[in-house]
Amino acid sequence: MGYSISKIRHNMDHEHCLATKTWIRLFKRTGTPTYFERDAFLVDYGQLEKLNNTPSPRAIKSHLPLHLLPVDLWRVQPKIIYIARNPKDVAVSTFHMISDGHKIFSGSIEDYFDLFMDNRTLFAPHYAHVLAYWELRNWDNFLFLTYEQLLNDRFDEVKKIAKFLESKYGEDELKQLTEYASFGNMQKLHIPKNDYQFFRKGKAGGFFDEMTENYIKKFDEWTTVHFKDSDFKFAI
Template structure:
């Protein structure tokens, strides 16, 4: 369990380059499609840890930034599509929309991730207001996130469904033998997944949303599935661009829901082409359609045994019950 994980080292002082000697001393383990390294109690892909450990000290948030924060496989692509379409609707029509030709992962760059336009020098050069994204837990982002006034939208997902989506995705991008469902499940329950433990990730943003509800919006994937129109309207208000009376009369909110729906996005040519994912020593390639597997709530029952489901439920109850966060 998580209690058995080795302690990580404290963050470095501000630097523009990672300390390779320090990186080499951090705990590392195999298991998923790439090795993972434990940095400040968060498991990161080993080939990315050097760049990501610089984000907390070197990324400079701005007061008008909007940061979309997600744990992997919890609705990142959908949230990016919705937030981008809502916030840029005065600049684009559905006929010339960037999402028709560009994968959602690239219109909203990941903070600190090269290859998505998210390296820190590139982000510094972007005009304001910036729409950015991250998989990092709140503890690995700059403390100024909480003080400069930028807004954060966080989305989580029922852990059993998030796990199954994680397992499928990693087996698609891996270059070695696929990890079995049972081995992946054990790692997930130990908290050993990219950007895990998942419970720490969820809870950091959940607690921040309770403390600063006007600056941190906490969403569940299942909410978007069950009532996307309600979420789109709430998201527009939170982002500071609520729909006008004229837009409501014209049905713009409903059009955005349809344009950004799972099926609509999956069928766009931009999301059927190959997309490169950077890793140490080069790139691995996967079909962009890998980002649109099923998106179904409750699909875990088609993969996990009853015993596995019950074990996960007990873990979730143990980790989240004191916080009031429920699934």
């Protein structure tokens, strides 16, 4: 989905600092590949110079929670797109990334589930991350999307993003863009590292294949408790 946002964004132009960017905010592992920024690791990855030398317009992806956003973001008010995903799929997907991909976690998948619900994972708590951005959903420069919506009707979601970014494309162009940004095409374009495919499954409800009924129940109870005072609900 991130590639489509970048392509849609190309005819926008903001001159000042953060206004040259479309910020794509998401909790870890919601399906959007990195462009120039990866949060606290930006300098370590050697991307800061590349970002500073990239002409407008730019699309920046980050996992940062709301309270850690740059202060200038609120003054300049660039376009911000946030993508939320149900916590069960997030937990499963992140486990495979840190275990099979980065190889920095040696515990079991159940160990990771417990850490996730105990808010002891990177960018946690998941619920606080989502709820904070949900409060901004009615801002003119903010678009709140869900991973499940993007999968359910990719064409309509691409049109929604194009409208939000004030980009003007014909139906045929948007259809081409939708196909380009499809999971299958992204999987073909991505070169796996260390035999790990970043684009692993790309579906909603993949947790059913790897999460026991007991953990599904635990996650559902955990989600109900933390989202009980919000009108935001996950599709699954």
